[in-house]
Amino acid sequence: MAAEDHTRIxxxxxxxxxxxxxxxxxxxxxxxDATERGVxxxxxxxxxxxxxxxxxxxxxxxxxxxxxxxxVEVWAREDVEPDEADVAVETAIVGAEEYLFSPSDFARVxxxxxxxxxxxxxxxxxxxxxxxxxPMLRPLEFELSQTGLDVEEAPVERPAxxxxxxxxxxxxxxxxxxxxxxxxxxxxxGFSVDAFELFTGAVSAxxxxxxxxxxxxxxxxxLGRLPGQAARMALYVPYLLWEIAKAxxxxxxxxxxxxxxxxxxxxxxxxxxxxxxxATTLANSITLTPGTLTVDVSEREFYIxxxxxxxxxxxxxxxxxxxxxxxxxxxxxxxxxxxEERLASRERGEQ
Amino acid sequence: MTPAEIAxxxxxxxxxxxxxxxxxxxxxxxxxxxxxxxxSKSDTLGAVLTLGAVAITFGGEITAVKTVFLLLxxxxxxxxxxxxxxxxxxxxxxxxxxxxDSGGEPE
Numbered sequence: 534m535a536a537e538d539h540t541r542i543x544x545x546x547x548x549x550x551x552x553x554x555x556x557x558x559x560x561x562x563x564x565x566d567a568t569e570r571g572v573x574x575x576x577x578x579x580x581x582x583x584x585x586x587x588x589x590x591x592x593x594x595x596x597x598x599x600x601x602x603x604x605v606e607v608w609a610r611e612d613v614e615p616d617e618a619d620v621a622v623e624t625a626i627v628g629a630e631e632y633l634f635s636p637s638d639f640a641r642v643x644x645x646x647x648x649x650x651x652x653x654x655x656x657x658x659x660x661x662x663x664x665x666x667x668p669m670l671r672p673l674e675f676e677l678s679q680t681g682l683d684v685e686e687a688p689v690e691r692p693a694x695x696x697x698x699x700x701x702x703x704x705x706x707x708x709x710x711x712x713x714x715x716x717x718x719x720x721x722x723g724f725s726v727d728a729f730e731l732f733t734g735a736v737s738a739x740x741x742x743x744x745x746x747x748x749x750x751x752x753x754x755x756l757g758r759l760p761g762q763a764a765r766m767a768l769y770v771p772y773l774l775w776e777i778a779k780a781x782x783x784x785x786x787x788x789x790x791x792x793x794x795x796x797x798x799x800x801x802x803x804x805x806x807x808x809x810x811x812a813t814t815l816a817n818s819i820t821l822t823p824g825t826l827t828v829d830v831s832e833r834e835f836y837i838x839x840x841x842x843x844x845x846x847x848x849x850x851x852x853x854x855x856x857x858x859x860x861x862x863x864x865x866x867x868x869x870x871x872x873e874e875r876l877a878s879r880e881r882g883e884q
Numbered sequence: 885m886t887p888a889e890i891a892x893x894x895x896x897x898x899x900x901x902x903x904x905x906x907x908x909x910x911x912x913x914x915x916x917x918x919x920x921x922x923x924s925k926s927d928t929l930g931a932v933l934t935l936g937a938v939a940i941t942f943g944g945e946i947t948a949v950k951t952v953f954l955l956l957x958x959x960x961x962x963x964x965x966x967x968x969x970x971x972x973x974x975x976x977x978x979x980x981x982x983x984x985d986s987g988g989e990p991e
Contacts, residue, residue, distance in 0.1 A: 720953075723946040773959075781902055781929040788909040788922055796983045797918050820963035821928060826921055827963070828970040838917045838970060838980060 540567040540574035540618075543652040543682075545581060545643055546605055547661050554689035555658035556605055560612040560620060562656065567618035575621040578605045579646055581639050581663055582629040598626050623650075634830065636669050640676030647682055654683045709759075710746040714738040765860045772856060776822040783824060787841060796842050801834045802849065806857055815857040822853060892937045899933030902926045915981035916973050924966030931958055 544559045546552060559576050567574035580598045602624040609622045628642040647653070655677055663669050678684045715738035722730045787795055806815050816827040819837060824844030829836040839845040885893075909922025932955055939951040 717953075720946075720949055777925070777929060777932075780925050781905075784909065784922060784925050785902065785905040788905050788912060788926070793912060795913070795918060797915075797980055798982060799917075799980050816967060817960065817963040820924055820966050821959065824921060826917065826924065826970055827967050828917070828974045836974065838921070840918060840921045 539572050540570070541650065541652045541654065542574070542576045543643065543647050543650075543655045544576060544578050545639075545655070545657065545661060545663070546578050546601065547580065547583075547658075547663055548601065549658050549660040549662065551658055551660040551687070551689045552605070553608060555656065555661075555687040556608045557612045558687040558689055559656040560609050564614060564617050564620050567620065571618070573619040573621070575623060576609060577623045577625065577646070577650060577652060578602060578609070579624070579643065580626045581633055581642055582626055583633060583663060595626070595629070602626070633663070636672035637676050639663050639669070639673050640680065643677060644680045644682065652682075655685065657684060657686050659686050659689065707742050707746045711738050711742040714741040762861060769856055769860045773818055773821065776818075776853070780822045780824065783844070784840070787824070795840055797838065797840050798845065799828065800837045800839055800845060800848065802837065804835050804854055806854065806861070808861075811857055811861045814860070815854060818853050818857065819848070822847075888940055888943075892940050895933045895937035895940070899930045899937065901930075902933065903930035906930060916978060917970055917980045920966050920970050924962055928958055928962045931962075 540563050542559055542563045544555065546555075549555075556578070563574040563576045580602055582594075582598065606622050606624055609620075613620045625646065627646050628638070631638070631642075633639050633642065643655070647655070657670065657674055657677075659670070661670055663673065674684050674686070715734055718734040718737055719730065722734065787793065804812070804815060806812050812830060816830050816835065819825050819827045819835070824840035825848050826838040826840075827835060828838050837848060839848060903926070906922050906926035909926060910919045913919045913922055935951050935954055935958075939948040942948070942951075
């Protein structure tokens with residue numbers, strides 16, 4: 534690569550407490566290296582997009598990412614020592630056209646960017662969390678080093694982990710998990726109002742909350758929307774059960790038919806659902822219903838294995854997708870066009 | 885037989901039927917993906933129907949509620965497991981079987 538005559542460093546950025554120091558460190562490293570070799574340096578700050586291309590709040594998130602990059606650029610320019618080697622600063626948003634999901638997705642777009650710009654060194658912010666609360670930094674670093682890039686974690690001071698166990702913003706998160714586990718415990722115990730049951734239930738729910746609250750909910754839940762979602766979920770379950778029953782009769786017919794009339798194929802479609810819960814619900818519902826099986830949800834697309842032709846048609850008809858949108862976003866969202874119509878309109882647009 | 889007993893017999897019979905269909909499907913279907921269809925769907929319904937029979941047999945409210953929880957967990961875990969298997973296969977680059985592979989006539 535072109536690193537011989539120029540120092541080029543890639544820094545993936547996102548909201549983090551140590552971002553400021555990481556920027557300083559990256560600039561320092563670039564400038565030292567460039568000064569030593571008597572060349573100039575470029576530091577690329579890259580923001581991997583964590584939104585889906587069809588998400589409604591996309592523009593807003595784009596703007597936030599742009600603001601962050603602007604801030605980073607200003608910091609970086611502040612850090613450049615004027616009397617040493619020249620350091621240029623570049624910023625970019627990558628992966629906005631796809632849904633980055635797993636560490637390997639992030640590693641891939643970063644690697645593509647690195648190759649495109651001839652970068653061979655990566656400085657990673659130790660507090661960088663592309664996957665929200667899901668720990669992703671370690672696997673991401675591993676994936677990146679697998680591609681042959683030189684990966685280094687910025688040795689910056691990390692703030693002590695938050696001393697208070699419950700921050701104000703995550704209180705509702707804890708309460709929801711606590712309430713759900715306490716209720717579950719009491720139901721299993723037969724709703725007895727025995728003091729013993731109430732006490733052990735509170736203790737168990739407390740342990741579950743402390744250990745799992747951060748894992749089971751990604752962020753503070755939107756309490757205002759929860760009852761509506763639960764009510765619509767109650768409508769969705771019978772519908773899903775009916776679909777499952779139909780699915781099984783269809784599969785039983787196909788499996789027991791002497792000629793085994795199957796026509797399997799792998800389909801991909803871009804689902805118009807956003808966020809972990811809706812995507813998981815849709816993926817699982819697809820797997821449970823007529824002859825379709827979710828194979829992969831990485832990037833912005835669902836890869837679906839369809840067993841028969843009619844199951845394929847049902848999938849593109851989008852009834853399930855609409856139902857899932859109805860559950861999570863209410864009636865207005867159910868009116869988004871079906872996958873088939875979206876595909877058709879995109880093809881028209883390309884012609 | 886009381887109506888409850890009839891319902892239990894019907895549910896268990898239907899549950900067994902779908903469990904058998906799942907087994908037959910796993911043997912007859914040509915590749916991993918298609919077999920996962922049989923294993924994930926028919927098996928779920930088989931288990932659900934049988935658990936329904938369990939709920940009726942015990943009759944008591946709490947047992948029924950617990951059975952419903954079991955059903956819910958099956959609905960969440962079964963497709964997740966099927967997805968994990970299919971995704972692993974897909975990541976390994978296993979090509980799905982298509983009707984063309986044997987001239988449109990699976991064995």
